[in-house]
Amino acid sequence: MIGSKPTIIERKKPNAFEFHLRGLCVSETAVDVLSDDIASSLFERERALLSIDNQLISLGLRLTLLLPAFSLFILLGAWAYEGTDPTWWESSIKPSVGQSFSSTLLLLGTVVGIGWLLALGIHRYRIALSYSAFVQQVEASKERHQSIEALHGFDGMAHRIQKQLRMHSLSFTTVLLSCIGLSVVLLLGLRTSLGQNVFLASWGMLLLAVGFHMNTRQNRFNMVHKSGLLDAFEAPVHPSTLDGVFDDMIRTHLDPLLRSQYDELMRTIQGFVKRGIKHDFAREKVLMTLYRHYNGLDSKTVRLELEEVLKEEGADALLNDESFSVELWLQLIEHAQQQCPAFFRLIDRIEQDMEFGRPPALKDLVFEVDLENVVTKRANLFVFMHNLSKKSRTVVFRVQSPDFRPNQISMRYDLAPGKEVWWSSEALPISIEGNEDVLGKMTGLLRDGTMAWQTLLPERFGEATVSVRLEEVSGDLLIGRQINVNVRNEFRRRLRRIVTLSTQVMGTLVITLASVLELLEIFNV
Template identity: 90%
Template sequence: MICWKHAIIHKKKPNAFEFHHRGLCVSETAADVSSEDSTSSLFERERVLLSIDNQLISLGLRLTLLLPAFCLFILIGSWAYEGTDPNWWESSIEPSVGQSFSSTLLLLGTVVGIGWLLALGIHRYRIALSYAAFAHEVEASVKRHQSIEALHGYDGMAHRIHKQLRMHSLSFTTVLLSCIGLGVVLIIGLHTSLGENLFLASWGMLLLAVGFHMNTRQNRFNMVHKSGLLDAFDAPVHPSTLEGVFDDMIRTHLDPLLRSKYDELMRSVQGFVKRGIKHDFAREKVLMTLYRHYNGLDSKTVRLELEEVLKEDGADLILDDKSFSLELWLELIEHAQQQCPAFFRLIDRIEQDMEFGRPPALKDLVFEVDLENVVTKRANLFVFMHNLSKKSRTVVFRVQSPDFRPNQISMRYDLAPGKEMWWSSDSLPIAIEGNEDVLGKMTGLLRDGTMAWQTLLPERFGEATVSVRLEEVSGDLLIGRQINVNVRNEFRRRLRRIVTLSTQVMGALVITLATVLEMLEIFNV
């Protein structure tokens, strides 16, 4: 007889722990979906407000500058015409309106002030959304175990972003108080002493708010564009010798968020490097090709040059990657060129020498140096050296200047012999198949050569000189250069500082005057 007791299939009942674990998985999945929805909503709101902000408020029509200027001008007219209306107003318009010319201007100025307040409110809200998106990206990097908070420049960038928020909040609050004061003046009138003093204080607050807002015109940032944090980032350190010349230059000027994405992309690209090609050469060739594309190299030739060192999927990754589009590459190159024009001028000069087959500065040594012609905050001195001989040699590089700090720099370099003959005495085409073109030769030259980068701090404004010498260890001069530069303030920065300081000082003085007058009125002095 068959025992049905043993034929029964026993189903395992889930215990309490399994129920709890499944509940956690479901709740975590729901939380992730909710987080993604809120993040997409956040970025969408920022995108819409940034478009309005760039077209009307802070850029484009620039309402945050146009409205306060109009408001201040109208309110001055209201003050000037208090008690004395123009004849044309008194005879033609006042009987119909029933308001004096001064009170009408005061009402119009108050309305314009409220419009400025709304514009500042929208701008401040957009900044808050950008900051929230930035904080979300920082938090996401921590969850990926790739925290950007440890990268160079993060603290300075975060400080500038927080300062932007504070200045926007201060400007908005000051304009709000001024509009409230003008509203009270509309009720009690300008003919009373309290109305006059409150009007003066409100006008001074508007001036003060202009000064606060001018502080926010620099270090702009957003999270809609991939390059939106570059203006808020200032590289605190840079390598004194560029190992991978273009790679180090681009990485130095990337904000921490972009730098983490850049490193991730370059790690992915290494998997597509063709066999027999070194990774550092491939990386420099890719960046050199993108720079040539920035200067006008056509897209078809760009792909052909990339496919000389990368597989087809690798070229697609460089040109079509969502996180690093081709447009973003061009923006990054343009940003680096604005920060260090001397570096790219030096690169272009070496390229031209190679293209036309010009001989190097010395028979067995390539030597090039460049410095900005106009220096504002700091001067970036770039020196390139490459040993063309088959023997190692040691040289001493000296920089002397009475107008910059440090006044003297002395550095010793051991130049290894070139692995290949990258310099050609014949003219070369820009781009052909293989490495017998300017792109290939230039990439190898930069990889095997030595690029030094020194920062010089100006001590005074005006004309300045920098003397550069390349010497043997014994002290014999190999080659020397004298560079003349002009040290001055950047015009926009200087104008912004002047307007900021003058409006804040004048606003504070007007508010103080109104306070003193009201105190004297209260105590009948």
């Protein structure tokens, strides 16, 4: 990703020498305990605030959206009824409260605005705690000599997190200025020209703050949940050919913090692989089994499948790991499936063909290709090939589309002969002892086959066509397919952009109008 590297605020952990300079004699162990206590306190505060935030403020009741809408509407009523009270108010309520209908609405709108300010303050504080916890994790990785700052995607993720923090601060400051302005209007009243202009500016600031806040609705993050950074992470690059199919797919969509923990877990599991089983096969079998568990495979069968490639201690280490619980594995698979649905659809289609004993597309070659039906930002084209013959062969894969960039792709693949017969002409059970089931055959097929991943960038919205061809080197067509997709904006993203842009433009115009009117009043124009 091109751009300057975001600055991470460094918070140095006090060492024993610094404590000695302060007149304290503390061992390194005591300093580590103190640091752990601080981290634990930070985690507890963030968890408590995140629960409130998710239930009331940014999610659930969504006070950060409900309160500003209510406040803006009430304040418009205060402006509209200035100087004229409704009959029911004038006859029944005004004698008791001694306030006009407009003044009451102005007071109520200001109170609601202050409530929004408090909600934003709590939300902003929770974001600050999450950021502090993030910085602590970065520093902890440095102390373990496993710095995550060098991993792909860290700079972009750190930039999005810091942008979230800045936008929350900007939104909070704008609402604070608006509430101060409304308080001034309560003192001046709407009958004076200064009060009217300050009211307009304050109302415009509220509208502008809504636009700022809408920018924070995406790339949400927290450090309470292990998967809390996934929405703030976007993989800058991905492999064009997946070596370990499931391993590369999962790793590509892991944020740097999770990726370092994932690599550490895989190194641990590697030590429990049974003798005679290759490590890459074991890793793919483990991930394939977890994916089947995501699709409904029961826990008992999952353990039996894992123990076919791992020792009992290895299965325990995987299923009971604190960093990667089974629930987290399911969340990671779901996240990857949301990002690349075509990949998992292709896998499911091959599984179904194996389960029912269907023949492959070609007699001596397995060929499958898939692309998302609905494309938003970019299209992910996946193609899988596996040579079933005993001789190596070279094929050319071509992609042509007038609606995507690049318009033409040509890739040459040398397919090695199949080491084992992974495709069966007979129906296979999902899971039995050994590798003569769908899980075992699929794992071997994906390991020995070739999975290509190409990113296509749409040039226009609407219906689009992608043509794929598999050819011999001589140019003879082996198989060809045409894929029709729909390119469009994601609805929530489009709605968020419309609301953000419209509120920011309208808020700026209202503030500008109030400023011009006040200047004209000052200079008696």
